[in-house]
Every structure is written in structure tokens, then in C-alpha cells.
Amino acid sequence: MSLIARIAKRIGNKSTFLIPTLLAGGLGLAAFSQPAFAQGTDRIDAAQRHSFLVVLDEQAVGLTGKGMADRQRTHALTSRLTSDLAAHSGVRPSAVLGQLGMFVVEATRGEAKRLAGLPGVKLVEEDTLAMPSALPSCFAPTSFPLANSYNPTSPQAIQCWDPQLNCSDSWGLDRIDQHTGSQAAHTLDSLFHFTARGNGVHIYVVDTGLVATHSEFGLPGGGTRVGNGTNVAVTGQCRPNSNTCGDRPAWDTYDGSGHGTLVASIAAGLRFGVAKSATVHPVRISNDNGASWTSWAASGLDWVAANASLPAVVNLSYNFPISPFGDTAALDMAASRLINNYGIAIVNSAGNSNSHAGSFSPTALPEVIVVAGLDWNNYTYGAGAPFSCSTPGCGTNYGTPVDFFAPAVDILGAMGSSGQSYACIGTGTSFAAPFATGVAAQYLQSNPLATPAAVQTALINKTTPSVVLGTLNGSPNRLLFTDF
Secondary structure (H helix, E strand, C coil): CCHHHHHHHHHCCCCEEECCCCCCCCCCEEECCCCCHHHCCCHHHHHCCEEEEEEECCHHHCCCCCCCCCHHHHHHHHHHHHHHHHHHHCCCEEEEECCCCEEEEEECHHHHHHHHCCCCEEEEEECCEEEECCCCECCCHHHCCECCCCCCCCCEECCECCCCCCECCCHHHHHHCCCCCCCCCCCCCCEECCCCCCCCCEEEEEECCCCCCCHHHECCCCCECECCCEECCECCCECCCCCCECCECCCCCCCCCCHHHHHHHHHHCCCCCCCCCCEEEEEECCCCCCCEEHHHHHHHHHHHHHHCCCCEEEEECCCEECCCCCCCHHHHHHHHHHHHHHCCEEEEECCCECCEHHHEECCCCCCCEEEEEECCCCEECCCCCCCCCCCCCCECCECCCCCEEEECCCEEEECCCCCCCEEEEECCHHHCHHHHHHHHHHHHHHCCCCCHHHHHHHHHHHCEECCCECCCCCCCCEECCCCC
């Protein structure tokens, strides 16, 4: 079934008004509840204003899903239709997502419901706040290696024995370049073989920002591999009835939590990364506390659509649960429109709640490259020995949306702090996804015109079959592999 058909089945063919009661971002996020519209609201709440993400009909804004969209035309059509709808409904948009055919508006729920019934509107969905529940584990800097990265050549020596006790390199690099072996059994070869370095490829890390001065993102002869980026969690931007606001200017993409920096270093760090010469772009969609809104995630993808240099790949280590009372179709549409209209692949973490990946967005989309987690004993993350989870419900998400597995436990990478030269450990599928993003960048170096579908197929076809241990729960038994 096509994406449009699946979404039509979920939300109906008419424009739809949804208020989700549970929505959360990846990082392993815990969400705040919103009252369901079906349960009614009291008189005070009926007068309150809320933030909504409005999705316009794709044909009306020139998005055909058949390749590269005309950015200028789509932006003009989106702006014009948004202006007409605002004039007709009396609501005022607070942001226009001009490349993805969406806008954000503050309105009462009654106004939002009326807006959903106007011609040209496909979906109106309430904006929702999410908070992180899992971030990198950073210990005393003296306990971890300096990441004043040398410029390694292939094969790169991987100095790692027990990932929890004695590593100065990422064992994950060692695991993805050979078909057999286990870090726990010490049967890997302690080398990372690579030819492609992601030269000329752009990686857009849609996350918590980036410590751009970290040595992992430098050039061997000086300078930086950090390209332009943006921050959508801008200073003073607050959602109605919320104390959670943006905290930095649009130009300030600094990473206050460390998550985005670690993710970026796995994809493209000099020492810890796969694609060691790729350009990294920070797209900050959360504040320093890790809080993010649905509209911020969609706005980040819209910025990529408007500004990306090709060839490019997006890493999105976020997962938004589909609510029993609402939906996350707007985020699905944002991801799908980026992939199918702008030719940019998205790599997404499977999630860390030990549940079916199809219950999350945009993880459920078949055109998104979904990466589940493996521990260093070749078990699924959360099921291995030694156990890689310490809390109930912890572990990699699973199921048919998963494309393959990648290392996710005790992954060493860049420390997101002013120290700028130290490393941290991260555990979770957030840190499995960037391994695949780095491999995608390696592939794109030699195949710069490859479509997102071709990138997805190439990575799947390269995987090592039948080596993942533990209960798969419908996930394909495939492990990320690179010989690029």
C-alpha cells in the first residue's frame, strides 16, 4: 500500500483535526499528555489557545512526490494558500514551512477544527511537547580518551577490549566491517576497513545541536567540516500554556545536552565516525533541556528541504509514538515529503521502548531507513548477556519497519561540552542510526545521484544475514555492513 493510501486509511480522505494525547521524540523520550478532543473540554479550556501544525494538500502546493520539487514554486504556493486560509479563518500563522507545505498556528481548538474543514487543508494536528529520558553517559574526562583525532587511514586500528571498561575507540566501527565475530568473545579483528570517506556528501543531523568546535569535526590541515545549520528552538518562542521555550537565536546551534554531538561523531567523526570526510550540518530541534515540539521537528525537516546541498542524508534519532486518541500523520507527511520531493534519504532510530516500531513516527514509514540496536555480544539491545538495559521496558524497538540492526550499546563518541576534546559513551538506538547514516554517506560518495530508495536498497543488500541473536519479534535478521 502506498504512503498516501496508508495515511488516507489512518485519517480519512477529508481534512482531519487531531489532538494527540501522547507524542514523544526519540532519544528515548517521555511525552506530556494532551486532553483528547473526544473527551471534551471545559469552558476555560475552550477559550485557551494552543499550537497546531497544519498540513496543506500536496497538489495545491506543487508537491507531486515524483522527484525534485521546484523549491521556489512550492514556497510561493504554500505562502499564498497559508495567507488565504489565515484571512478566511481569522487565525495568524506563527511559522510557515514553505518547502513541505505546512504552517504552524496558535488557535483555540474550535478555531482549529473549523480550519481543518477548509479547502486545501489536509490535516490539523495539535503540537505536543516531548522530553528526553535517555542521554549520553559522560564520566570524568580523565577516565575517557582525548578525541584530538588523528586522521586515520584504512585500516584504522580499533583499541577496544571491554567496551564498558577499556576502550579508546568505538567497537561499533570494528563490528560493521566484517561479517563474523563478537566483541564480547574478542573475535573481531580490531580494525576498521574503509575506502570511501563520504567526500562531498552532506549529513544533516536533526537533533539537539552540535559542539561545532569539537576536534572530531575538524579538517586534518585545519578548519572545520561543520556546514551551515539552523536552530528552530529560538529564544523566546513559547507554546501557549507552556513554560517550555526556545533558548537560542536561530544561528546558534550549540548542543546543550550532548546527544546531537555524539550522534554526529558516530556518523562522521574523524576518530569515532564512519564517513570521516563528510560535511556535518546541525539542525537543532530542541532546547538545552532536550525539550522538543512536534512542529520543531517538522520545521527542522523543512529547513533541510530548503537548504540542503546534494548528495545528502538526514539522521533523525527521534521516535514519536502514535497516540490512541490522536495521530502523528503530520510528521509522517513531513518526512515523506522530504524524501519523495527533495531526494534526501532519512535514517531513523528504531526507538528504545522494547515495542513495535510501527507504533511510532516516522519510523513506520517504509521509505525511512530504520535501524534497530545490537549489543556487543551480538544480541538485540536489551536482551543480551551482559544485560544492556537496567530499567523495565528498555530495549530496541522491533518489527517489520526495521531494515537492519547496528551497534547500539556502549558506543564511544564525541563529548558534547566545552571540553571539546573528550569522549562519552552512549547506549540506545539513537547511536545505532548514525552508523547507517555514515555508511549511506560512503555509498553516496560514489553514487551522488542515487535516490533515497536506491540508498535504502544498497544498505539492505550489503547487510550480513542471520547473525543477530535474541528474540527478533518480526525484525529482519540483518546487520549493517560496509565495505565501501
